[in-house]
Amino acid sequence: MKNRLAIVALSVSLIASTTASAQEAMVNGEVKKVDESAGKITLKHGPIKSLDMDEDGMTMVFRVKDSAMLKQVKAGDKVKFTAERGSEGITLTKIEKSK
Ligand SMILES: [Cu+2]
Numbered sequence: 464m465k466n467r468l469a470i471v472a473l474s475v476s477l478i479a480s481t482t483a484s485a486q487e488a489m490v491n492g493e494v495k496k497v498d499e500s501a502g503k504i505t506l507k508h509g510p511i512k513s514l515d516m517d518e519d520g521m522t523m524v525f526r527v528k529d530s531a532m533l534k535q536v537k538a539g540d541k542v543k544f545t546a547e548r549g550s551e552g553i554t555l556t557k558i559e560k561s562k
Contacts, residue, residue, distance in 0.1 A: 488512070489543035491561065494536050495522060502530040504555065506544070514548060527555045536560060 492508035507522040525546060527533060536542055536558060544558040 489545055489557075489559075492542050492544055494538050494540045494542055496538055497533050497536065499530055499533045502527050502533070504533060504536070504558075506542070508544075511546060514546060514553060523553075525553055525555045526551060527558075532558050 490508055490511050492506040494504065495507055496505035498504065503524050503526055505522065505524050507520060508516075509519050510517050525544075526549075532555065541561045542558050543561045545556045546553050547556055548554075
């Protein structure tokens with residue numbers, strides 16, 4: 464009985480994580496410059512469908528939601544990120560190093 468409950472809980476969390484990753488597709492990019500004090504990062508990035516950027520290899524400056532996000536990355540790193548259009552321009556909502 465206890466085992467059955469554990470299996471149910473596990474499948475619920477699996478469904479939840481699959482849904483989350485489908486909603487926000489990560490974009491591949493490469494860090495060109497990090498400006499932690501300004502809370503900005505320059506990325507060369509692949510197409511971002513949700514922002515109508517179909518071009519590959521575009522380099523641009525992004526604001527970040529939280530400048531602490533910039534501590535995890537440095538120029539030259541290959542990264543995956545998500546971005547959204549906010550009131551102050553396009554903002555990175557998530558960034559992680561890609562393996
Ligand atoms: Cu762009």
